Amino acid sequence: MVIDISKLSVAERILWDYGITDPADIDLQVIAYGLGATIHVKPLDGCEARLVANEEKAVITVNSKSIPTRQRFSIAHELGHWQLDKGRGGFLCAKDDISPQNDASKEGEALANNFASQLILPDYLFGPIATAKPISLDAAEKIANLFKASITATSIKMVRKAAIPAWIVCHRQRGLAWFFKSPSCPEELYLNRDLHHDTDAFGLLYGPEDARTRYKLEDGTRWFSNREASRYQVRSQSMKLQDGTVLTVLSISK
Numbered sequence: 001m002v003i004d005i006s007k008l009s010v011a012e013r014i015l016w017d018y019g020i021t022d023p024a025d026i027d028l029q030v031i032a033y034g035l036g037a038t039i040h041v042k043p044l045d046g047c048e049a050r051l052v053a054n055e056e057k058a059v060i061t062v063n064s065k066s067i068p069t070r071q072r073f074s075i076a077h078e079l080g081h082w083q084l085d086k087g088r089g090g091f092l093c094a095k096d097d098i099s100p101q102n103d104a105s106k107e108g109e110a111l112a113n114n115f116a117s118q119l120i121l122p123d124y125l126f127g128p129i130a131t132a133k134p135i136s137l138d139a140a141e142k143i144a145n146l147f148k149a150s151i152t153a154t155s156i157k158m159v160r161k162a163a164i165p166a167w168i169v170c171h172r173q174r175g176l177a178w179f180f181k182s183p184s185c186p187e188e189l190y191l192n193r194d195l196h197h198d199t200d201a202f203g204l205l206y207g208p209e210d211a212r213t214r215y216k217l218e219d220g221t222r223w224f225s226n227r228e229a230s231r232y233q234v235r236s237q238s239m240k241l242q243d244g245t246v247l248t249v250l251s252i253s254k
Contacts (some may be wrong), residue, residue: 001238003016003124007040008124009082009115009122010083010115010118011080011115011116011118011119011122011123012084012085012108012118012119012122012123013086014035014119015031015119015122015164018030018031018126019060020122020125020126020182021125023125023129023146023147023148024146025243026120026122026147026148028072028075028079028119028209029075029124030074031079031119032058032075034061034077035058035079035082035083036057036058037053037057037058037059037060037079037082038057038058038059038060039060039062039075039151040059040060040061040062041059041061041062041063041064041071042061042063043063043064043065044061044062044063044064044065045206046092046094047063047093047094047095048062048063048066048070048073048074048093048094048095048097048098049061049062049075049077049078049091049093049098050078050090050091050092050093051078051080051082051090051091051093052090052195053086053090054128057088058078058079058082058148058223059067059162060075060078060079060082062070062074062075062078064113067147068148069144069148069149070098070150070182070228071253072120072148072149072189073098073150073153074093074098076115076116076117076119076120077093077097077098077113077116077118078091078093078112079115080111080112080113080114080115080119080121081093081108081112082109083115084111084112084115085108087164092224093112095166097161098113098116099178100170100178100244101153102178102186105225108237115132115211116153116157117157120147120148120149120153121133121149121154121157122145123161125147126147126157126161126218127138127161128206129143130157130158130161132144134215134235134251135159135162135164135187135249135250135251136215136235136237136249137151137155137212137237137238137239137249138215138216138237139158140154140166140249141154141175142154143158145181151239151247152241152247155168155247155249156168156180156238157182158249159181159182159249160180160181160182161181161182162184162251163182163184164181164182164184164190164251165184165186166181166182166185166249166250166251166252167179167180167181167182167185167191167223167249167250168180168181168247168248168249168250169191169247169248169250170241170245170246170247170248171194171195171201171205171245171246171248172205173205173244175194176191176192176193176194176207177191177245181204183207184233186228186252188226188228189224189226189228189232190204190222190224190225190226191223191224191225191226191230192223192224195246196221196222196223198222199218199222199223199236199238200213200228200236200238201236201238201246201248202214202215202238203239204238204239204246205245205246207240209240209243210237210239210241211239211240211241212237212239213237213238213239214234214236214237215235215236215237216236216237217233218233218234218235218236218251219233220232220233220234222234223236223250232252233252234250234251234252235250235251235252236248236249238247238248247254
């Protein structure tokens with residue numbers, strides 16, 4: 001594997017210094033220990049993770065009541081706070097803090113999320129694996145299993161690195177919660193804030209159970225509000241998450 005080390009992010013450089021060239025080797029407990037951090041897993045009320053640190057040592061506590069992929073992202077998120085802002089006394093991170101942030105956000109929690117994404121799904125390993133894969137939740141799930149990551153985090157990375165116009169959107173019943181898009185998305189397209197009633201995602205949002213739709217082709221007007229939307233055909237796939245929100249990945253069909 002030939003890598004331009006100068007182009008690696010802070011998180012990727014940590015992995016590279018450990019000689020990690022396979023997703024299976026990304027052991028966050030070992031990495032944290034090597035950096036000087038101790039990890040504790042125990043029940044937490046009111047937050048997903050806690051960091052207490054100085055410049056040399058850190059103690060990270062993650063919520064044992066969370067699912068393994070959430071715990072893993074929480075560890076990486078707190079390592080991000082510590083590595084990016086050493087000298088701070090500590091952080092208490094709630095679920096919303098560790099949840100996806102919109103592209104426009106430059107706040108500390110978003111920066112820690114980006115660090116966590118690069119630590120769990122480093123570009124230098126993710127890129128070769130994701131290349132030529134369809135922008136779908138089915139494809140994201142297969143990649144997520146390799147990296148021991150969540151489908152949400154993997155789908156975000158897949159969309160942001162896509163060579164074609166692609167979006168990942170999350171909806172609550174009161175409307176659009178957050179989104180990310182690839183660099184090549186047409187500027188004239190604006191996402192609908194509310195789910196169109198003819199989309200399968202709408203049925204999931206108001207349905208009683210967690211489910212996933214099939215990967216399908218839809219008219220662009222179901223997802224975008226501009227007059228230009230009718231010019232596009234969109235491939236989409238949606239799934240309902242445990243918190244009741246609906247996650248959808250979109251790409252413009254060639």
